[in-house]
Structure formats: structure tokens, C-alpha cells
Amino acid sequence: MKFSGSAGRSVLAVGAALLLAACSGGGGTAAPSATPTAGATPFGPVLSKNIDPVNAALAQISGVKSLGEFDGVLSTLDTAAHEASRALNVADAPAAAAEDRHDLANALSVLQEDVANVRGAIKARDVCALSSAEAKLGDSQGLASVSTLLAKLSAVGYSASLSVPPLPKQQSRSLDNGTMVSKGKLRGEGVFKVDNGGKVNAVVSLVLNGKAVHSVFVAKGQKASVEGVEDGTYDVYVSEGADWDSATKAFTQNCAFTKFEDNFPYETGSTSTSWEITLQPVADGNAKTNDVDPNSFPQP
Known part of the structure; x- marks a missing residue:
């Protein structure tokens, strides 16, 4: 059988129409699905x-x-x-x-x-x-x-997770006002008084030869004293902050480390010596403090 060229084109057109009809049939249209960019990594x-x-x-x-x-x-x-x-x-x-x-x-x-x-x-x-x-x-x-x-x-099939190790919760530990953090023999006659009118807790240390001899916890807004201070010329160091860690003898938050410029001599003899300091600024104050590198701060 021989077909003419025009008849052949007619058959192809019909076939294409049937193919399109088959693809578009079925009672509805499917929404196109998003696909990654060609050649992209999965x-x-x-x-x-x-x-x-x-x-x-x-x-x-x-x-x-x-x-x-x-x-x-x-x-x-x-x-x-x-x-x-x-x-x-x-x-x-x-x-x-x-x-x-x-x-x-x-x-x-x-x-x-x-x-x-x-x-x-x-x-x-x-x-x-x-x-x-x-x-x-x-x-x-x-x-x-x-x-x-x-x-x-x-x-949805993309397995991944974040491996977060156990982390502690923030704490707010404190001591009772006047608690001795470190205590020497306290066999002297000297008295050391501290007025903490500030907004943070403090630990104040009397230091001899770079080592804390007596350290007292002074709560914010409170006063405390150390009685029985032995003779000697002391430096006074102050650490301030929040959340007192008794194990490390240090605050863990909002820390500040200072030292009074002047030293504090106790020479009692037959008469007791008493010193009093305020940690908050006062109008007629006569004592200056300097910041101290925490790495060189004497541990209370």
C-alpha cells in the first residue's frame, strides 16, 4: 500500500492530538511539584x-x-x-x-x-x-x-538533630550576712567594720603578704564586722557580684575586683584599733580603690 505525503502528516497530527488528550484527561489537574535546581546537591x-x-x-x-x-x-x-x-x-x-x-x-x-x-x-x-x-x-x-x-x-525525611550537652541552670546562691568566708585565729583586739550600702553582695578580705587572712561576706545594703583582728598592716580587697559559689570561693556573675589604695595598720598594744570602710561612694569619702586583675586577686 502506498500513502501520499499529505496523508502521513494527517495521521501524525491525529496521533499528537490523542496523546495530548490522554495526558490532560482524568478528572482534574495536578499542581506542579517544586523541584530543586537542576544539578543541585540533594x-x-x-x-x-x-x-x-x-x-x-x-x-x-x-x-x-x-x-x-x-x-x-x-x-x-x-x-x-x-x-x-x-x-x-x-x-x-x-x-x-x-x-x-x-x-x-x-x-x-x-x-x-x-x-x-x-x-x-x-x-x-x-x-x-x-x-x-x-x-x-x-x-x-x-x-x-x-x-x-x-x-x-x-x-519529613531529613534526619538530623542537635546534640546539646547537659548545661547547668543559672543560680543565685548567697551567704548570710556576716558569714566568715575565711577566718584566721582572731586572737587580736582589732575590729574591722564594713558598710555595704551598694546594690550587690561583697566579700571583703584583710590580706597580709598577698594572702587573705580574714574574709567576710557582706550582703547588699547590710553591715558586718570582724572582731579579733591581729596586729599587722593589711591590704583590703573587695570582690563583688552575684551567685556566691562556696566551692570556688567566688561570685559567678557580675563580678568586680577592687583594692583599697591605702593599707590598714593594726597596732593595738593596750588599746584596740578599729577601722571602718564603706563600699558605696559617699560625699565625704577619703578612700580610693583600684580595679584588680582577677587572675592576681587573692582568693578569700
């Missing part, structure tokens, strides 16, 4: 690649022994969170994960800001112990949000 590996360094930084926390070491770990965590946020902000993700991907990038940015705030608090001595610095990180909204969003992504 979202799962991208997610893992960027969350893994954050978890690696968090894993180092359990091994730190000092505030300085912790600050170093925070620097690593800051970088990891920043890079993860930047990468996930532009990463391709399927429709089911697109919104959570966007929110996760923002949460990582918040985490980076939170970490930077902890580092700033360490530098400013708003937190001045490892426990209080870790507790401040534990309060991070960024940490909580990242964990929540990773759980949501896991629910």
Missing part, C-alpha cells in the same frame, strides 16, 4: 554537612575545664553557626522542607548572636565562672529553635 547531604560542624563544636563543651577554654569553644561554635546559616539560607530544598529550611537558617543566625552575647558577657565579667557561662549558653533561644526545626525536618 538537601539531605547539604543539611548534614552544615549541622555536623555545629554538633562537633557543641561536643567539645563537656571537656572544657576553664572559662578561657569555654570561650575558645564558643568561638568555634560561632563560626559553625554562621557558616551553616549562610549555606542553608541559599540551599535548594523540596517543597515539604522549604519553609523549615528557611526558618532553620534564621535560627542558626540567632544561635550565632546568642553565642556572641555569651562571649561578650565573659569579656565584661557579667558571667565570670564556667558554670554561669555555660548556663547563659543553655538559655539560648537559638539552641532551642534549631533543635525544634531539625526535629520538624526529621519528620
Whole structure:
């Protein structure tokens, strides 16, 4: 059988029409599904690649022994969170994960800001112990949000989680006013009085040859005294702050370290010697104080 050229074109046109009809039939239209950019890396590996360094930084926390070491770990965590946020902000993700991907990038940015705030608090001595610095990180909204969003992504097939080590809670420990933090023999006749009219607790130490002999806890707005001070010429050091840690004999938050410029001689002989200091500024005050490096501050 022989077909002419025009007949052949007619058959092809009919076939194309039938094909289109078959594709458009079935009682409705399907919404197009979002697909990643051609050639893009699948979202799962991208997610893992960027969350893994954050978890690696968090894993180092359990091994730190000092505030300085912790600050170093925070620097690593800051970088990891920043890079993860930047990468996930532009990463391709399927429709089911697109919104959570966007929110996760923002949460990582918040985490980076939170970490930077902890580092700033360490530098400013708003937190001045490892426990209080870790507790401040534990309060991070960024940490909580990242964990929540990773759980949501896991629910739609992208398995990832944030491995946050146990972190302490912020505390507000104190001592009774007048408690002796360290106490020498107290066999002398001298009296040392302290008026703390300020807004923070303090521990005041009488120091001989660089070592605290007598240290007393003076609560904010209170007065305290040490009786029985032995003869000698003492330096007076003051540590102020919040949350007194009796184990380390130090405040853990809002710390300040000062030393009175003048020394305080006790030469009782047959007559008692008494000194009184005020920690708050007073109009007719005649004593000056200087800041002291906490690393050279005598432990109470």
C-alpha cells in the first residue's frame, strides 16, 4: 500500500492530538511539584554537612575545664553557626522542607548572636565562672529553635538533630550576712567594720603578704564586722557580684575586683584599733580603690 505525503502528516497530527488528550484527561489537574535546581546537591547531604560542624563544636563543651577554654569553644561554635546559616539560607530544598529550611537558617543566625552575647558577657565579667557561662549558653533561644526545626525536618525525611550537652541552670546562691568566708585565729583586739550600702553582695578580705587572712561576706545594703583582728598592716580587697559559689570561693556573675589604695595598720598594744570602710561612694569619702586583675586577686 502506498500513502501520499499529505496523508502521513494527517495521521501524525491525529496521533499528537490523542496523546495530548490522554495526558490532560482524568478528572482534574495536578499542581506542579517544586523541584530543586537542576544539578543541585540533594538537601539531605547539604543539611548534614552544615549541622555536623555545629554538633562537633557543641561536643567539645563537656571537656572544657576553664572559662578561657569555654570561650575558645564558643568561638568555634560561632563560626559553625554562621557558616551553616549562610549555606542553608541559599540551599535548594523540596517543597515539604522549604519553609523549615528557611526558618532553620534564621535560627542558626540567632544561635550565632546568642553565642556572641555569651562571649561578650565573659569579656565584661557579667558571667565570670564556667558554670554561669555555660548556663547563659543553655538559655539560648537559638539552641532551642534549631533543635525544634531539625526535629520538624526529621519528620519529613531529613534526619538530623542537635546534640546539646547537659548545661547547668543559672543560680543565685548567697551567704548570710556576716558569714566568715575565711577566718584566721582572731586572737587580736582589732575590729574591722564594713558598710555595704551598694546594690550587690561583697566579700571583703584583710590580706597580709598577698594572702587573705580574714574574709567576710557582706550582703547588699547590710553591715558586718570582724572582731579579733591581729596586729599587722593589711591590704583590703573587695570582690563583688552575684551567685556566691562556696566551692570556688567566688561570685559567678557580675563580678568586680577592687583594692583599697591605702593599707590598714593594726597596732593595738593596750588599746584596740578599729577601722571602718564603706563600699558605696559617699560625699565625704577619703578612700580610693583600684580595679584588680582577677587572675592576681587573692582568693578569700
